[in-house]
Amino acid sequence: MTISTLTSTEPDVAPVLPTRISVQPSATGVVVEMLDRGDFLAPRLLSIDGARVRIALVGCCAMLVAGDRLELDIAVGAGVELELVEPSGTVAYNARGGNASWTARVTVACGGVLRWQAAPLVISEGADLTRCITIDLAEDARAVSSEVVVLGRSGERGGALRSSQHVTYAAAPLLVEELDLTDPELRSCPGILGDYRVIGTVAIFGHRPDTLPSPTATYLAGPGALARVLSHAAHTIEHEMDQWWRAWNR
Known part of the structure; x- marks a missing residue:
């Protein structure tokens, strides 16, 4: 009798330990x-x-390198206001x-x-980084976010x-956005990024503001708005983005 043993050629993958935050009334x-x-x-x-709760997201180690799988789960209860603070930026290193x-x-x-x-x-x-953000807002819930992505040091x-x-x-799609910036040649084409390498975005979800803070801002199809700016250097858009942030956090 011959007994064959099958062995997997896939490398062992350690389970991911997500960061979890839950604030409730x-x-x-x-x-x-x-x-x-x-x-x-x-x-x-x-x-x-x-x-009102303020929580800082503090890095535990150097990140992100090849193989890193960062996961974050956040739950905000009814009537609770959560502000997330990031003391330092995140760098995706050569993979x-x-x-x-x-x-x-x-x-x-x-x-x-x-x-946030x-x-x-x-x-x-x-x-080589894949980033995915999902936000599920109940009716009468709100989220305001601001982010800066810098392509390259x-x-x-x-x-x-x-x-x-x-x-x-309220269980209906408000924003579905897929951004593919994997090809440096393609993303540098006119109408995409050109020679810019910094993307700044401020968004409000769950509330339609009375006015838009800049010509580059736009209303969403539902309750929300988004403003985006491109630049050669991150420090040149700080003032503009701070104005948008203050306007949509009143």
Whole structure:
């Protein structure tokens, strides 16, 4: 009798430990039900003021390198306002043939608010990053976000980035965006990025502002708006983006 043993040729993949945050309403205002450190980010409570909570996302190690799988789960309860703070930016390093991923899953209950002014994300030469953000807003929930993506460090063209953002409001699609910046030649074409390498975005979901803060802003089909700016250097758009942020956080 011959017994054949099948062995897998796939490499062992360690399970991902996500960073988990859950803030929920309580009789006295708010309770932080979950503040779990993940493989790459450690949430730190900064303050609680009534139903308002400020939490910092602190990096645990150098990231992102080939094989890194950063995952973030955020739940904002009814009537709770959560502000996320990032003390430092994120760098996707040269993957040397590998790849990395960055995933955030957000739910905001009725009357809840998420404010997330992210630090810059830098895509180094040779990096290969897939980033996915999903935001599920209940009716009367709101989210305001700000982000800056920089393609390459000083003197670099930058690596490959695939970025998707899917936002729903009251179970209906509000924003479905797929951004493919993997090919440096294609993304440098006119009508895409040209010779720009910095993309700044401020968005509000769950509320339609009375006015748009700049000519580059646009209303979404549902309750929300988005403003985007391109530049050669991140510091040149800080003032403009800060104005948008303040306007949509009133």
